[in-house]
Amino acid sequence: MQDAIGLIEPNIPALRRYAYGLLRDEADADDLVQDCLERAVSKWRQRRADGNVRTWLFSILHNLAVSRFRQIRRRGSNVALEDAPLSALTAAPVQEDAIRHGELLRALARLSEDQRSVLLLVSVEDLSYAEAAGVLGVPVGTVMSRLSRARAALRKLMDGQVSEASRPALRIIQ
Amino acid sequence: MTDRHITEEDLHSFVDCRLDGQRSETVRAYLAAHPEKAETIAGYSTDRQMLRDALQPVADAPIPPALDVRRMLEARRRRDTTPWRLPIAASIALAVGLGGGWLMRGAALPPQNGVAALSREATDNYRVYAYDANRPVEIAATDETKLVRWVSNRLQRPVVAPNLGKAGFRLIGGRLVTTPHGPAAMFLYDGTQGQRLAVMIRPMAVDKPTRMFEHGDDGLGDVSWADKGMGYSLVGPASAQELHPLADEVRRELRQAI
Numbered sequence: 001m002q003d004a005i006g007l008i009e010p011n012i013p014a015l016r017r018y019a020y021g022l023l024r025d026e027a028d029a030d031d032l033v034q035d036c037l038e039r040a041v042s043k044w045r046q047r048r049a050d051g052n053v054r055t056w057l058f059s060i061l062h063n064l065a066v067s068r069f070r071q072i073r074r075r076g077s078n079v080a081l082e083d084a085p086l087s088a089l090t091a092a093p094v095q096e097d098a099i100r101h102g103e104l105l106r107a108l109a110r111l112s113e114d115q116r117s118v119l120l121l122v123s124v125e126d127l128s129y130a131e132a133a134g135v136l137g138v139p140v141g142t143v144m145s146r147l148s149r150a151r152a153a154l155r156k157l158m159d160g161q162v163s164e165a166s167r168p169a170l171r172i173i174q
Numbered sequence: 175m176t177d178r179h180i181t182e183e184d185l186h187s188f189v190d191c192r193l194d195g196q197r198s199e200t201v202r203a204y205l206a207a208h209p210e211k212a213e214t215i216a217g218y219s220t221d222r223q224m225l226r227d228a229l230q231p232v233a234d235a236p237i238p239p240a241l242d243v244r245r246m247l248e249a250r251r252r253r254d255t256t257p258w259r260l261p262i263a264a265s266i267a268l269a270v271g272l273g274g275g276w277l278m279r280g281a282a283l284p285p286q287n288g289v290a291a292l293s294r295e296a297t298d299n300y301r302v303y304a305y306d307a308n309r310p311v312e313i314a315a316t317d318e319t320k321l322v323r324w325v326s327n328r329l330q331r332p333v334v335a336p337n338l339g340k341a342g343f344r345l346i347g348g349r350l351v352t353t354p355h356g357p358a359a360m361f362l363y364d365g366t367q368g369q370r371l372a373v374m375i376r377p378m379a380v381d382k383p384t385r386m387f388e389h390g391d392d393g394l395g396d397v398s399w400a401d402k403g404m405g406y407s408l409v410g411p412a413s414a415q416e417l418h419p420l421a422d423e424v425r426r427e428l429r430q431a432i
Contacts, residue, residue, distance in 0.1 A: 008243050013233035016241075020232045021225075029232075034240050041246050101228035104221065122190060123222045124229055129183075147186055151218045158221060 004044045007053045008037065014054075014125055015061055021120040022065050024109050032068060036061040055127065058135045062117060069113050107157035115150035118143055180204045185211075189218045286354075287379065289387040289405060293398040295353040296374040296407030299360055300394065303349065304370045304409075310362055311347030321348050325359035329377060331404060334431050335361045336373055336424045342366050355379060371410040371417075373424065378405045386421060388414035397421035401429065 015036060019029035039060050047056055108116055114136075121132040122143070129147075133140045180201060187193050188201045205212035239245070285291045303310050313321040318335060326333045328350055335345055343363035351360045351374065358376035365371065381403040389396050395414040398407040399421070406428070408421045 005243050005247065012237055012241055012243075013235075016235070016237070017229045017233040021229050026232075030238060030240065037241060037243055038246055041243065041250055097227070100224060104224050104228055108225065119225070120229075122186075124226050126190075128192075144183055144186065148182055151186070151189070151221065152214075154221050155214065155217045158217075 004041060008040055008057065011054050011057050012037070015057060018058065018120055018125055019061060019065065021105075021108065021124060022113070022116060023068070024105060028068070032061065032064050035064050039064075052131070055131045055135055058121065058125070058127070059137075062135050065117070066113075104154075104158065107154055110157060111150055111153055114146055115153060118146040119150040119154070122147055185215055186218075189215060189222055289384050289398040289400055289407075290389070291354070292374075292376070292378070292400070292405040292407050293387055293389045293396050295351075295355075295358065295376075296360075296372065296398065296409050297389070297391065297394055297396055299351040299353075299358070299374060300372045300396075300409040303351065303360065304362060304372055310370075312349035314347040315345040317347075318345065325350060325357075325375075328357050329359060329375070331377055333359050333375055334428065336427055338363050338371065338373075338420065338424070341420050341423065343371055369411055371408065371420075374407045374409065376405050378403055386418060388418065390414045399425060401425065 012033065015033045016029060019032045019036075020026060023029045023032065036057065040057055043060075047053075108119070111119070117136060118132060121127045121135060122129065127135065129140050129143050133143045136143065138146075184193065184197070184201055188198060193201060205215060285294060313324065315321075315335075322333060322335060325348065335348060337345070343365050346362050346364050348359060348361040350357050352358075353376060355376060358374050360372055360374045363371045363373070378400045382400060383402070384400045387398045389398070390413055393411060394409060395412050395417050396407050396409040397414050397417050397420075398405065400406070406421075406424065408417055408424060410417055
């Protein structure tokens, strides 16, 4: 089991990043990653020995995220994801960047879960389209169409925010 | 033109920087010829880079102790090894609680004294020596006098090898065996069909005659008793009930001999 530590550990930062990108809540994200790691440890011997540990971990995390989303929907979250405050982690030191990053993450939160996960896996985690398809359990064609729609939707949201924020100085001073 | 060769996948692969040099050039040329498309793709590329930058601090942050895989593995190992401790502790508590562990006798808490202990010792020694192909006995029946003298000296009691000839069993020899109560003599007998019987004899701690004690386990039966300070056990590959008449015969014979 010693190999488990060596192969799982290097992936933890990326798993945290993906979970945060999906949930936009640090504590929730880390809970999800913790569940994922415990599952990985307990199922370590059942995984395909020649398989890719990174995509295997993302699959576990993704499946946990899907049930978490289902839970949130059942309970009816009182804070819409896009209105949730941003983590201190993502507040970059440069003010202007911080504002733009905040806008982008809020826009990301408004995408559907399917679009968000495909965008994060491909654009941020650098999974190939085939790997993303494996993690999400959908055909590669579906990954492509979701990616295409996700990028267009995000662009539209960002365009809207940019034009809306054409008086940025006023908003910041307020 | 190259237009018709440019697919949606090409454009996204271009945004994700996954095209090789030549293919990348082809897409660039296509975009140069389609300014509107080029603007969209540039927007996608900006969004991608910004998304990476926005989330990078999460990946760079120190990993909280709750996500320590090493610790999870250790906790798991503890969980995996703990469950068997509990039932054993519980069964001992139960046995003690039920007064001397009556329910567990012969299982968790083997008998320590009396003919029950003798019976168990005889069965254990039978399993070790009776089917030893090369040397089941230390001294063969041809040296019966020597054998009897030897074991009598060690047990510090007069011991004889019972004669089971009437039942069709011939003495092949004997040996000293160990028990928690000191040395014991064990005599082995062969039947006409290859069955092997054993009679084990040792002094008892308490001089108290007992009734015949029958016990059977895993294909072996034994009948044990105590008489005049000595304990006897007859063991063989039969049920204790089948062995019982022979045990009665042995007891009668030994009472006359000693």
